Amino acid sequence: MNAPVSPYQVAASSVRTLLxxxxxxxxxxxxxxxxAGLDASVLDDQADEQVPYPAYVRLWELAEAxxxxxxxxxxxxxxVDVSRMGVMGHIxxxxxxxxxxxxxxxxxxxxxxxxVRATFRVEGDAxxxxxxxxxxxxxxxxxxxxxxxxxxxRARRFVSPKLIMREVAFAHPQPAYVAEYExxxxxxxxxxxxxCRIVFDAGYxxxxxxxxxxxxHQMLSRQLEAWLAKLPFRKSLADQVRGLIRKHLASxxxxxxxxxxxxxxSRHTLYRKLKAxxxxxxxxxxxxxxxxxxxxxSRDKYSLSEIAFILGFSELSAxxxxxxxxxxxxxxxxxxxxxxxxxxRR
Numbered sequence: 403m404n405a406p407v408s409p410y411q412v413a414a415s416s417v418r419t420l421l422x423x424x425x426x427x428x429x430x431x432x433x434x435x436x437x438a439g440l441d442a443s444v445l446d447d448q449a450d451e452q453v454p455y456p457a458y459v460r461l462w463e464l465a466e467a468x469x470x471x472x473x474x475x476x477x478x479x480x481x482v483d484v485s486r487m488g489v490m491g492h493i494x495x496x497x498x499x500x501x502x503x504x505x506x507x508x509x510x511x512x513x514x515x516x517x518v519r520a521t522f523r524v525e526g527d528a529x530x531x532x533x534x535x536x537x538x539x540x541x542x543x544x545x546x547x548x549x550x551x552x553x554x555x556r557a558r559r560f561v562s563p564k565l566i567m568r569e570v571a572f573a574h575p576q577p578a579y580v581a582e583y584e585x586x587x588x589x590x591x592x593x594x595x596x597x598c599r600i601v602f603d604a605g606y607x608x609x610x611x612x613x614x615x616x617x618x619h620q621m622l623s624r625q626l627e628a629w630l631a632k633l634p635f636r637k638s639l640a641d642q643v644r645g646l647i648r649k650h651l652a653s654x655x656x657x658x659x660x661x662x663x664x665x666x667x668s669r670h671t672l673y674r675k676l677k678a679x680x681x682x683x684x685x686x687x688x689x690x691x692x693x694x695x696x697x698x699x700s701r702d703k704y705s706l707s708e709i710a711f712i713l714g715f716s717e718l719s720a721x722x723x724x725x726x727x728x729x730x731x732x733x734x735x736x737x738x739x740x741x742x743x744x745x746x747r748r
Contacts, residue, residue: 410454410455410515410516410517410536410539411452411453411454411455411516412452412453412454412455412458412514412515412516412517413451413452413513413514413515414444414451414452414453415514416458416514416515417440417444417453417458417461418444418445419478419548420461420462420465420478420548421434421435421444421445423474423477423478423481424465424468424469427469429465429468429469434461434464434465434468435461437460437461437464438457438458438460438461438464439457439460440453440457440461455515455516455517455539456539456540458515458542458545459539459540459542459545462474462475462542462544462545465544466544472544472577472578472579473547473577473579473582474544474547475543475544475545475546475547475548475551476547476548476551476579476582476583476586478544478548478551478552479547479548479549479550479551479552479553479555479586480551480552480555480586481555494506494507496611497611498610498611499607499608499609499610499611499700500557500561500606500607500608500609500611501607501608501697501700502697503561503611504522504529504531504607505522505697507520507522508520508521508522508531515545517535517536517539518533518534518535518536518545518546518549519533519534519536519638519641520532520533521534523689523693524604524607524692524693524696526604526729526730527603527604527605528568528601528602528603528604529601529602529603529604529606529607530599530600530601531553531599531600531601532597532598532599533546533549533550533597533598533599534597534598535573535598541573541574543572543574543577546572546573546574546598547572549598550570550572550587550598550600551586551587553600554567554570554586554587554600555586560611560612561606561609561611561612562606562609562612565602565606566588566589566602566603567587567588567589567600567601567602568589568590568601568602568603569589569590569591569592569599569600569601570583570587570589570590570591570592570599570600570601571591571592571593571595571597571598571599571601572591572592572593572594572595572598573594573595573596573597573598574593574594575593575594576593576594577593607700608700608740638679639665639672639675639676639679640676640679640681640686642665643661643665643672643676643683643686644686644689644690646661646664646665647661647686647687647690648690648694651690651691651694651712651713651714652711652712652713652714653714654714656687656714658672658673658683661683688724688728691713691714691724692725692728692729694712694713695709695713695721695725695733696736698712698713699733699736699737699740700737700740702737702741706718706721706722706733706734706737709721709733710722721733
């Protein structure tokens with residue numbers, strides 16, 4: 403039996419994580435793999451394999467039925483075994499700070515599952531990591547349970563055991579095993595949310611990761627960035643626009659006409675297609691500028707004038723006005739606040 407054809411692929415390492423857990427529970431993984439239409443090559447941890455998303459979803463369905471365990475995703479995600487952590491995990495937790503780790507994680511997450519898009523943003527004093535499942539594929543509840551449980555469990559292991567979540571939310575309805583969520587996350591859990599998300603204190607973003615290895619991070623990052631560049635996954639138009647804005651931000655060439663030309667379409671078509679995604683071009687420019695600005699201001703490498711220049715502003719006053727409009731603070735106030743938070747966490 404062949405796996406269903408799908409434009410979305412999932413890294414075989416994610417499949418092996420589930421299979422390893424099932425094997426430890428005494429399940430016959432060969433039978434489950436055949437039922438999902440998966441080839442035995444998935445088990446080869448030396449191969450760079452991917453599997454179709456529908457087959458991955460089917461494997462979760464069969465695993466839940468075989469174990470009679472609806473909370474299986476939480477249990478798989480909550481295990482912390484460094485020996486089984488993949489390249490992605492080692493890269494993320496070898497970054498200098500949690501902010502840098504999340505920025506890299508969201509950029510590389512498509513390598514793990516093309517059907518789930520991860521985004522990261524800061525709103526006031528809250529950091530929000532959001533996961534959205536593509537609209538043209540089935541939502542897999544146990545997998546989303548696993549993704550969020552794994553993110554929180556590993557963060558407490560490799561960042562700080564004191565890391566407190568303000569909120570954890572899921573896009574699916576509240577299941578009967580709601581008590582399991584409380585045991586794993588130790589935080590308020592919501593359901594039927596617009597996206598699956600983890601919300602925590604933004605002050606942790608500047609926390610320096612205690613077990614980082616700069617050499618290992620650099621070596622693995624080069625490998626994964628090369629894989630990502632070759633990945634044939636489908637980006638939304640908004641993702642493509644964000645990528646071009648990041649690329650051309652310092653040059654100041656982030657007007658709609660230029661970005662539309664880069665995408666081989668008219669400015670009118672760009673506006674129309676973004677509107678279909680309930681987005682506006684200028685909002686994406688502001689989003690990228692804010693994301694970059696907060697990153698630069700959290701470090702003391704650049705002066706405020708240099709940051710304004712890097713972000714494509716004509717002068718510091720224009721940057722200051724925009725930043726205050728976005729956050730309610732001036733760049734200087736935000737930088738001072740970041741310094742105080744870094745000092746308190748030492």
